[in-house]
Amino acid sequence: xxxxxxxxxxxxxxxxxxxxxxxxxxxxxxxxxxxxxxxxxxxxxxxxxxxxxxxxxxxxxxxxxxxxxxxxxxxxxxxxxxxxxxxxxxxxxxxxxxxxxxxxxxxxxxxxxxxxxxxxxxxxxxxxxxxxxxxxxxxxxxxxxxxxxxxxxxxxxxxxxxxxxxxxxxxxxxxxxxxxxxxxxxxxxxxxxxxxxxxxxxxxxxxxxxxxxxxxxxxxxxxxxxxxxxxxxxxxxxxxxxxxxxxxxxxxxxxxxxxxxxxxxxxxxxxxxxxxxxxxxxxxxxxxxxxxxxxx
Amino acid sequence: xxxxxxxxxxxxxxxxxxxxxxxxxxxxxxxxxxxxxxxxxxxxxxxxxxxxxxxxxxxxxxxxxxxxxxxxxxxxxxxxxxxxxxxxxxxxxxxxxxxxxxxxxxxxxxxxxxxxxxx
Numbered sequence: 075x076x077x078x079x080x081x082x083x084x085x086x087x088x089x090x091x092x093x094x095x096x097x098x099x100x101x102x103x104x105x106x107x108x109x110x111x112x113x114x115x116x117x118x119x120x121x122x123x124x125x126x127x128x129x130x131x132x133x134x135x136x137x138x139x140x141x142x143x144x145x146x147x148x149x150x151x152x153x154x155x156x157x158x159x160x161x162x163x164x165x166x167x168x169x170x171x172x173x174x175x176x177x178x179x180x181x182x183x184x185x186x187x188x189x190x191x192x193x194x195x196x197x198x199x200x201x202x203x204x205x206x207x208x209x210x211x212x213x214x215x216x217x218x219x220x221x222x223x224x225x226x227x228x229x230x231x232x233x234x235x236x237x238x239x240x241x242x243x244x245x246x247x248x249x250x251x252x253x254x255x256x257x258x259x260x261x262x263x264x265x266x267x268x269x270x271x272x273x274x275x276x277x278x279x280x281x282x283x284x285x286x287x288x289x290x291x292x293x294x295x296x297x298x299x300x301x302x303x304x305x306x307x308x309x310x311x312x313x314x315x316x317x318x319x320x321x322x323x324x325x326x327x328x329x330x331x332x333x334x335x336x337x338x339x340x341x342x343x344x345x346x347x348x349x350x351x352x353x354x355x356x357x358x359x360x361x362x363x364x365x366x367x368x369x370x
Numbered sequence: 371x372x373x374x375x376x377x378x379x380x381x382x383x384x385x386x387x388x389x390x391x392x393x394x395x396x397x398x399x400x401x402x403x404x405x406x407x408x409x410x411x412x413x414x415x416x417x418x419x420x421x422x423x424x425x426x427x428x429x430x431x432x433x434x435x436x437x438x439x440x441x442x443x444x445x446x447x448x449x450x451x452x453x454x455x456x457x458x459x460x461x462x463x464x465x466x467x468x469x470x471x472x473x474x475x476x477x478x479x480x481x482x483x484x485x486x487x488x489x
Contacts, residue, residue, distance in 0.1 A: 251404035
């Protein structure tokens with residue numbers, strides 16, 4: 075089967091800046107992907123390239139087996155919700171929801187109405203007068219109700235409060251379950267979304283750092299906490315991702331442990347605690363930077 | 371869903387707990403994958419993986435086009451497995467903590483007997 079997205083050796087330079095640097099990956103149909111990375115890592119540029127809004131400096135992109143640039147057939151199956159979406163002067167939310175169905179064949183008005191009520195979005199107020207959170211909720215509603223086979227959310231919830239974000243996650247999961255589609259969620263609120271993701275792409279400094287199943291990634295590390303001597307004895311020659319300590323106590327992040335290793339750790343009086351996806355990515359990003367500096 | 375084991379394993383264990391407690395009775399219909407996913411706020415693929423652990427173990431079975439059901443004898447099977455690991459999961463950590471505090475096994479036995487009488 076053709077992957078939903080296939081990217082090969084993709085690069086985008088702005089002058090001397092390599093915003094996207096020799097990136098290759100595929101996105102499979104009907105999975106929820108997390109596109110994660112720090113500010114300025116290249117996430118937005120990558121999504122603009124994928125949706126045909128920027129031209130690549132080199133490399134190839136295929137969406138549904140075709141190049142996306144000026145390709146109506148591809149783009150009508152794609153929905154890109156941007157952090158800073160602009161609307162025509164004098165537009166009101168109701169105008170957005172009137173025009174959105176023109177662009178999305180699968181638009182579900184009933185679902186949109188339900189979301190408008192969930193988010194308590196005032197339909198008749200001028201968009202200019204809306205709060206940052208209300209503006210974001212318009213994007214979230216369009217992204218969900220469009221039910222596009224490929225949907226990108228680029229930091230969709232600037233200004234959304236915790237309640238509204240939870241509504242977004244819950245509605246996304248519910249609707250994805252009944253209408254499976256490919257979703258790419260770009261965010262820096264990693265911990266909030268980590269359980270929703272099936273696959274994780276981490277981009278750092280324009281390069282693709284991690285391309286892995288979320289479950290595998292989650293099991294890649296564990297925190298081992300206990301008396302310094304016991305912790306050191308247990309970790310032996312293992313690769314250490316992070317090391318912390320206070321007084322005689324030591325907390326060390328190591329690669330994932332097997333069931334028998336976990337038992338050994340418990341027997342040695344050590345405590346094991348999870349490493350969140352967010353923490354893991356911070357530590358892996360940091361390690362990679364060190365390795366990069368060492369080799370440079 | 372926040373201990374350090376894989377999420378799918380935690381989902382499987384939660385379903386097991388519901389079968390052991392009788393919340394999910396034998397021959398009763400289990401919630402669907404999508405219901406589990408929404409309830410635990412996890413990706414449906416993760417929920418499916420957790421449910422499949424129990425399908426492979428014969429705890430749940432699928433009826434084509436209807437859904438998933440709890441197998442007959444599932445409760446006893448799960449209780450048996452939990453009994454087998456009771457010693458390593460509960461007794462050994464209890465002994466380790468007691469030793470740390472200088473409670474010997476005679477004192478510990480007394481404490482258990484006393485608590486059992488009180489409850």
